[in-house]
Amino acid sequence: MMNKITGSLDEAIADIHDGAVIHVGGFGLAGSPIDLLHALADKGTRDLTIVSNNAGVGRVGIARLLYNGQVSKIVCSFPRQQNSTVIDDLHREGKIELELVPQGTLAERIRAAGAGVGGFYTPTSVGTPLAEGKEHRVIDGKEYVLELPIHADFALIKAERGDRWGNLVYHKAQRNFGPPMCMAADTTIVQVRQVVDLGELDPEAIATPSIFVDRVVEVPDPLSERVLVAEEEKQANA
Amino acid sequence: MMNKITGSLDEAIADIHDGAVIHVGGFGLAGSPIDLLHALADKGTRDLTIVSNNAGVGRVGIARLLYNGQVSKIVCSFPRQQNSTVIDDLHREGKIELELVPQGTLAERIRAAGAGVGGFYTPTSVGTPLAEGKEHRVIDGKEYVLELPIHADFALIKAERGDRWGNLVYHKAQRNFGPPMCMAADTTIVQVRQVVDLGELDPEAIATPSIFVDRVVEVPDPLSERVLVAEEEKQANA
Amino acid sequence: MPEPLTRNQIAWRVGRDVPDGSFVNLGIGMPELVANFLPEDREIVFQSENGILGMGPRPEPGEEDEELVNAGKKLVTLLPGGSFFHHADSFAMIRGGHIDICVLGAFQISETGDLANWTTGNDALPGVGGAMDLVAGSKRVFIMTTHNTKGGDPKIVKECTLPLTGKGCVSTVYSDIAVIDFGPDGPIVREKLDGLEFDELQERTGVPLRLANDWQPLEAPALG
Amino acid sequence: MPEPLTRNQIAWRVGRDVPDGSFVNLGIGMPELVANFLPEDREIVFQSENGILGMGPRPEPGEEDEELVNAGKKLVTLLPGGSFFHHADSFAMIRGGHIDICVLGAFQISETGDLANWTTGNDALPGVGGAMDLVAGSKRVFIMTTHNTKGGDPKIVKECTLPLTGKGCVSTVYSDIAVIDFGPDGPIVREKLDGLEFDELQERTGVPLRLANDWQPLEAPALG
Numbered sequence: 001m002m003n004k005i006t007g008s009l010d011e012a013i014a015d016i017h018d019g020a021v022i023h024v025g026g027f028g029l030a031g032s033p034i035d036l037l038h039a040l041a042d043k044g045t046r047d048l049t050i051v052s053n054n055a056g057v058g059r060v061g062i063a064r065l066l067y068n069g070q071v072s073k074i075v076c077s078f079p080r081q082q083n084s085t086v087i088d089d090l091h092r093e094g095k096i097e098l099e100l101v102p103q104g105t106l107a108e109r110i111r112a113a114g115a116g117v118g119g120f121y122t123p124t125s126v127g128t129p130l131a132e133g134k135e136h137r138v139i140d141g142k143e144y145v146l147e148l149p150i151h152a153d154f155a156l157i158k159a160e161r162g163d164r165w166g167n168l169v170y171h172k173a174q175r176n177f178g179p180p181m182c183m184a185a186d187t188t189i190v191q192v193r194q195v196v197d198l199g200e201l202d203p204e205a206i207a208t209p210s211i212f213v214d215r216v217v218e219v220p221d222p223l224s225e226r227v228l229v230a231e232e233e234k235q236a237n238a
Numbered sequence: 239m240m241n242k243i244t245g246s247l248d249e250a251i252a253d254i255h256d257g258a259v260i261h262v263g264g265f266g267l268a269g270s271p272i273d274l275l276h277a278l279a280d281k282g283t284r285d286l287t288i289v290s291n292n293a294g295v296g297r298v299g300i301a302r303l304l305y306n307g308q309v310s311k312i313v314c315s316f317p318r319q320q321n322s323t324v325i326d327d328l329h330r331e332g333k334i335e336l337e338l339v340p341q342g343t344l345a346e347r348i349r350a351a352g353a354g355v356g357g358f359y360t361p362t363s364v365g366t367p368l369a370e371g372k373e374h375r376v377i378d379g380k381e382y383v384l385e386l387p388i389h390a391d392f393a394l395i396k397a398e399r400g401d402r403w404g405n406l407v408y409h410k411a412q413r414n415f416g417p418p419m420c421m422a423a424d425t426t427i428v429q430v431r432q433v434v435d436l437g438e439l440d441p442e443a444i445a446t447p448s449i450f451v452d453r454v455v456e457v458p459d460p461l462s463e464r465v466l467v468a469e470e471e472k473q474a475n476a
Numbered sequence: 477m478p479e480p481l482t483r484n485q486i487a488w489r490v491g492r493d494v495p496d497g498s499f500v501n502l503g504i505g506m507p508e509l510v511a512n513f514l515p516e517d518r519e520i521v522f523q524s525e526n527g528i529l530g531m532g533p534r535p536e537p538g539e540e541d542e543e544l545v546n547a548g549k550k551l552v553t554l555l556p557g558g559s560f561f562h563h564a565d566s567f568a569m570i571r572g573g574h575i576d577i578c579v580l581g582a583f584q585i586s587e588t589g590d591l592a593n594w595t596t597g598n599d600a601l602p603g604v605g606g607a608m609d610l611v612a613g614s615k616r617v618f619i620m621t622t623h624n625t626k627g628g629d630p631k632i633v634k635e636c637t638l639p640l641t642g643k644g645c646v647s648t649v650y651s652d653i654a655v656i657d658f659g660p661d662g663p664i665v666r667e668k669l670d671g672l673e674f675d676e677l678q679e680r681t682g683v684p685l686r687l688a689n690d691w692q693p694l695e696a697p698a699l700g
Numbered sequence: 701m702p703e704p705l706t707r708n709q710i711a712w713r714v715g716r717d718v719p720d721g722s723f724v725n726l727g728i729g730m731p732e733l734v735a736n737f738l739p740e741d742r743e744i745v746f747q748s749e750n751g752i753l754g755m756g757p758r759p760e761p762g763e764e765d766e767e768l769v770n771a772g773k774k775l776v777t778l779l780p781g782g783s784f785f786h787h788a789d790s791f792a793m794i795r796g797g798h799i800d801i802c803v804l805g806a807f808q809i810s811e812t813g814d815l816a817n818w819t820t821g822n823d824a825l826p827g828v829g830g831a832m833d834l835v836a837g838s839k840r841v842f843i844m845t846t847h848n849t850k851g852g853d854p855k856i857v858k859e860c861t862l863p864l865t866g867k868g869c870v871s872t873v874y875s876d877i878a879v880i881d882f883g884p885d886g887p888i889v890r891e892k893l894d895g896l897e898f899d900e901l902q903e904r905t906g907v908p909l910r911l912a913n914d915w916q917p918l919e920a921p922a923l924g
Contacts, residue, residue, distance in 0.1 A: 002721040002743045027526040027563070028549030029542050053563075078603040081549065091601045100602055103525065104567030104609030108355075111564040115792030116837055117346070118375070118382040121356035124571060124612040127590070127643035130604065137356070139386070144356040148377070160543075165745065165754075165781045169442065172560055174543035176527050179562040183796055199780025204407065205443040206783035207562065209753045210745065211723045211798050224542060240497040240519045265750040265787070266773030267766050291787075316827040319773065329825045338826055341749065342791030342833030349788040353568030354613055362795060362836040365814070365867035368828065398767075403521065403530075403557045410784055412767035414751050417786040421572055437556025444559035445786065447529045448521065449499045449574050462766060 004166045004216050005195055009039035012189050012217040016045050016154050023110065023155040023181040024052040024062060028081070029225040031174035033158040033191050034061045038223065040156070041065055047072045051110070051150055053103060053177060055079035055087040058229040066090060075150065077103040083229060102130060105147055107180055113149035114183025114212070122147055155185035158222065159208070162192040163199075166213030167206045175207055182212040191219045242404045242454050243433055247277040250427050250455040254283050254392050261348060261393040261419040262290040262300060266319070267463040269412035271396040271429050272299045276461065278394070279303055285310045289348070289388055291341060291415060293317035293325040296467040304328060313388065315341040321467060340368060343385055345418055351387035352421025352450070360385055393423035396460065397446070400430035401437075404451030405444045413445055420450040429457045478671040480652035485696035486620050488513035490579055490650050493618070494520055498576040501525060501610055504548040506620050507579035513699070521557075523575060525606040527566045530558025547606065570606065571613040578614040580607065582621045582649070584636040587683040589646035589658040591619065592638035604641075611642035623651035623680055630682035632656070632663065653677060655694055662686065667694035702895040704876035709920035710844050712737035714803055714874050717842070718744055722800040725749060725834055728772040730844050731803040737923070745781075747799060749830040751790045754782025771830065794830065795837040802838040804831065806845045806873070808860040811907040813870035813882035815843065816862035828865075835866035847875035847904055854906035856880070856887065877901065879918055886910065891918035 006012040013036060016022070026032030041064045048071045055074055056063030063086045065071050074096060079087045090096040101109070102124050112120055121144035125131040135146040157178045160171035168190060170178055182188045195218045244250040251274060254260070264270030279302045286309045293312055294301030301324045303309050312334060317325045328334040339347070340362050350358055359382035363369040373384040395416045398409035406428060408416055420426045433456045481489065487509035494500055494510070496518040502508050511533070514520055522531040524546045531546060532553035539553070546552045554560075561569075569575065584592040591611055595602045611617050621631055632649065648666075649656045654677055655667035664686050668677050670693035678685050705713065711733035718724055718734070720742040726732050735757070738744055746755040748770045755770060756777035763777070770776045778784075785793075793799065808816040815835055819826040835841050845855055856873065872890075873880045878901055879891035888910050892901050894917035902909050 002745065028545050030526070030545045030549075031543065078605040080599075080601045080603040084601075088601050098601075100604055102604050102608040103563070103606040104571050104613075107563035107567050108353075108571075111792070112358075114796045114798075115346075116361060116795035116797060118359035118361065118377040118380065120350075120358040122571065122612075123354060123356065124609045126612070128608060128640045130608065139356040142356065163781060167781060167783055170560070172441075172541060172544040172554070173524075173527050173546075175560055175562050177563045180564040183792065183798070197780075201783075202440075202443060203410075203754075203778060203783045204445070205440060207442070209783040209785060209793070210781065211747070211753060211793060226542060240521070266769050268750070268769045268773075269767065316829040318823075318825045318827040322825075326825050336825075338828055340828050340832040341787070341830040342795050342837075345787035345791050346795075349568070352572045352574075354571035354573060360795065360836075362833045364836070366832060366864045368832065401557060405557060405559055408784070410765060410768040410778070411748075411751055411770075413784055413786050415787045418788040421568065421574070435556075439559075441530075441554060441559045447559040447561060447569070448557065449523070449529060449569060464766060 003164045004213060005164050006215040006217045009035055009217055012036065012215045013039050013043060016040060018045055019047045020153040021049040021051065023152040023185050024050055025157040025177045025181050027053050027176040031158050031176050031178060032061050032225055033156045034223040034225060035219045036156045036189060036191050037061045038064060041068055041070065046070050049073040049075065051075040051152060053077050053106065054081060055084055057081050057083040057225065058232045059086060060225050060228045071096060073097040075099040075101060077101055077106050100130065107177065109147050109150040110184045111180040113151040114180060117149060119146050119148045121145065152185040153187065155181045155188040157182055157188065157190045159190050159192045161194045161196050161201060162190060162216040163196055163201060165198060165210035166216060167201050167210045168208035168213060169201050169205055170207050179208050182208045187214045188212055189215045191217050191222065193220060193222060194218065241402045242451060243402050244453040244455045247273055247455055250274065250453045251277050251281060254278060256283055257285045258391040259287040259289065261390040261423050262288055263395040263415045263419050265291050265414040269396050269414050269416060270299050270463055271394045272461040272463060273457045274394045274427060274429050275299045276302060279306055279308065284308050287311040287313065289313040289390060291315050291344065292319060293322055295319050295321040295463065296470045297324060298463050298466045301325065309334060311335040313337040313339060315339055315344050338368065345415065347385050347388040348422045349418040351389040352418060355387060357384050357386045359383065390423040391425065393419040393426040395420055395426065395428045397428050397430045399432045399434050399439060400428060400454040401434055401439060403436060403448035404454060405439050405448045406446035406451060407439050407443055408445050417446050420446045425452045426450055427453045429455050429460065431458060431460060432456065478669045481696055482699060484509055484513065484699040486650050486652055488696045488699055489655065489694065490618055490620055491515060494577055499523055499574065501575050501578040501614065503578065503580040506581050508548065510579055523569065525566050525570060527561050527563060528554065528558065530555045567609055570609050573613055573615060575614045577616045577618055578610040579618045579620055580610065582619045582631060583638050585619060585632050585646050585649055586636045587634055587662055589644045590636050591641045591646050592636040593641050595639050597638055607641050611645040616647040617645050619646055619649045621649065621651055623653045630680060633682035656685065664688050665691055667692045669694050702893045705920055706923065708733055708737065708923040710874050710876055712920045712923055713879065713918065714842055714844055715739060718801055723747055723798065725799050725802040725838065727802065727804040730805050732772065734803055747793065749790050749794060751785050751787060752778065752782065754779045791833050794833050797837055797839060799838040801840045801842055802834040803842045803844055804834065806843045806855060807862050809843060809856050809870050809873055810860045811858055811886055813868045814860050815865045815870050816860040818865050819863050821862050831865050835869040840871040841869050843870055843873045845873065845875055847877045854904060857906035880909065888912050889915055891916045893918050
């Protein structure tokens with residue numbers, strides 16, 4: 001029987017090892033798998049490479065891993081946000097390697113890893129510093145740069161509902177990097193608000209089919225970036 | 239106001255011109271826009287290039303355009319089916335140009351056209367006759383061939399429901415080439431079984447967002463390949 | 477010197493140039509104001525690059541959903557007809573040339589329509605987001621900006637000295653004193669403030685301008 | 701010479717090697733039989749490359765839906781837990797290495813695991829479908845075939861003379877007389893019919909075989 005439901009957050013992330021490359025879903029507060037990330041922070045795994053759109057805020061989510069010194073490299077499109085002081089400091093002090101990637105190139109490179117595409121040509125970044133050192137090529141009169149896939153050992157994703165096969169349905173803009181990242185990691189670990197019986201998810205609305213998911217852990221009341229950051233600020237001001 | 243609902247099949251295809259390149263959705267009987275195709279057959283447009291997985295059966299759908307001599311080139315992965323005698327004959331007599339493309343490469347080349355990807359490397363077809371003359375490249379120890387996008391002037395697609403913005407929901411395996419083809423044509427024309435009010439489609443199940451669609455025409459009782467072929471066979475045996 | 481347009485007035489002016497039925501992406505910051513000043517008889521659909529088409533305004537109190545944010549990570553809503561999709565699909569939409577107009581801010585715009593708007597080059601921590609994708613893929617790129625920096629330097633310059641976002645991508649600059657189209661013939665002033673002499677506009681601009689034969693006065697209602 | 705396996709028996713034998721929880725794509729024709737003979741205590745999910753995961757058997761009369769067909773264009777059903785997706789996503793799934801096993805037929809298999817199964821080279825009208833994608837992307841490629849052609853020629857040959865579907869892609873050949881694994885050390889016989897001498901098997905094969913130390917008799921229940 002196929003049963004990907006995992007009993008706890010700790011169990012779900014138990015085999016994430018030092019030096020792992022991890023795709024982390026989420027765009028700002030939406031879709032950020034904070035419960036999985038905080039379990040990973042507690043586990044103390046080190047030397048991680050994080051691939052994600054943002055770098056977290058306050059000391060929440062990815063920012064907590066960064067603050068703990070668990071991350072050696074981050075691949076992202078927009079590390080700076082209001083209250084992203086942890087990554088600001090680490091970067092200024094040269095304590096983290098940053099690979100800055102245009103947002104669409106990041107998403108497409110992740111999809112490529114999941115789709116077996118060895119590389120692709122995109123017009124994005126042509127003529128900019130982010131294209132420096134990359135192969136350029138004119139196709140049909142237009143200039144492109146070659147971009148390569150970004151594969152990961154693990155993906156940490158948040159979705160709304162999942163079943164024991166691993167099918168996922170997302171909630172609104174939570175979807176963001178979920179589907180491409182689920183495809184692009186050796187082991188895909190998903191926190192869902194609700195585990196449902198097989199057949200309960202609308203087959204037309206399953207944005208991540210079961211085949212791309214390895215573990216599903218139910219977190220009925222997920223941590224909220226907004227709430228946690230507000231608490232931190234309250235404590236800091238107390 | 240945005241209103242893509244078009245009054246009739248004839249109106250929907252009125253500007254398809256001689257020499258046009260047309261993406262035609264469908265996989266076998268599922269998702270085949272037969273009503274649009276038969277309107278195009280009636281219109282008599284010629285010298286068409288058809289991009290589609292199959293080449294139709296009997297004298298139905300694409301096969302009718304072929305039988306009428308309206309098609310000069312077909313790009314597809316699997317032209318031969320039971321009862322695909324029209325394409326069999328045209329090909330044997332050298333009356334049509336055939337570009338045979340692996341099914342996944344066909345889908346990905348169409349997606350590339352819609353996604354602004356100038357070209358991509360795929361392992362599919364390496365070492366086979368279908369890779370001959372194509373650029374080969376080893377990336378990370380694996381051999382790939384370069385494939386280029388397939389853009390079209392028009393796309394003819396069948397979906398289940400649509401709204402005036404052009405959002406589409408598909409029905410089961412009807413979805414097949416719909417979403418990538420809708421992205422990859424200058425003008426995307428869709429027959430839907432039902433036009434619904436804005437907001438009636440589940441935003442999580444809209445497989446083709448409005449931006450990719452130009453015209454929606456309601457065909458409540460679409461023609462069935464199965465029924466039409468059965469009728470043809472009955473007549474032939476009469 | 478006549479009164480320059482306010483940020484809201486520039487947003488209003490940009491709105492006049494967004495046709496009915498357009499699919500539009502508004503950059504973070506000043507471009508977001510455009511949504512507030514669109515002509516009421518037009519139906520415009522907003523894309524947010526994190527995976528929303530048909531984005532609506534901020535939610536009413538009690539209607540907030542933390543999983544529904546826009547590209548600026550602010551809480552928003554979805555309009556009837558809206559849809560959700562993932563990031564790779566969203567940027568396929570952007571990079572595939574499907575967005576009619578994107579509206580962005582700028583640090584510098586060059587004579588040939590190069591744009592620099594993502595880093596001042598000495599940022600402690602740079603961030604690029606979707607800007608490079610938007611300028612590479614959108615059918616038209618509208619720039620909203622003050623005509624000059626706070627220090628008085630022109631933002632429209634011969635060559636951008638700051639790192640580029642994209643080359644030759646700018647369609648039109650909507651500044652607080654003029655509307656300038658960028659094309660193969662260089663920058664052409666389509667509108668300038670009533671009472672603003674061409675020479676003065678030229679003086680405040682880093683590259684030679686031409687005045688369109690059919691130029692119009694740049695006007696906007698009082699909006700604060 | 702012992703009785704060779706029937707098509708159903710080969711399908712049954714293949715089924716034994718499909719682990720519980722596998723995602724499997726069955727090629728058109730003989731491979732489709734595998735679905736009928738899977739061990740009942742295993743849960744196997746079938747992918748159909750036209751955009752179905754969790755494909756079920758043919759519909760009951762009255763339950764047919766013309767929009768729900770499999771890769772062979774035959775009417776099928778969807779099981780609880782199934783999902784639909786478009787062709788580009790489906791082949792991303794296939795080409796991205798997510799399918800555990802695909803089962804295909806063959807015209808020829810070479811010593812190094814090259815496969816020729818899509819055209820006899822003199823077809824009036826060739827068709828390739830998803831075969832090249834499946835062999836390029838699946839984790840394991842199982843081949844179901846008679847060991848020899850109707851004319852008695854070996855299907856396992858030094859070099860394929862027919863146009864290739866893929867190079868070095870075959871994991872295991874399940875023929876009517878043997879089960880042969882393909883790997884870096886060349887073809888190794890894992891099972892052969894009880895009573896079939898190795899020499900005779902070798903004679904019916906176009907390349908040198910090795911017999912695994914732990915080889916087993918190839919057996920299947922009577923299935924017709």
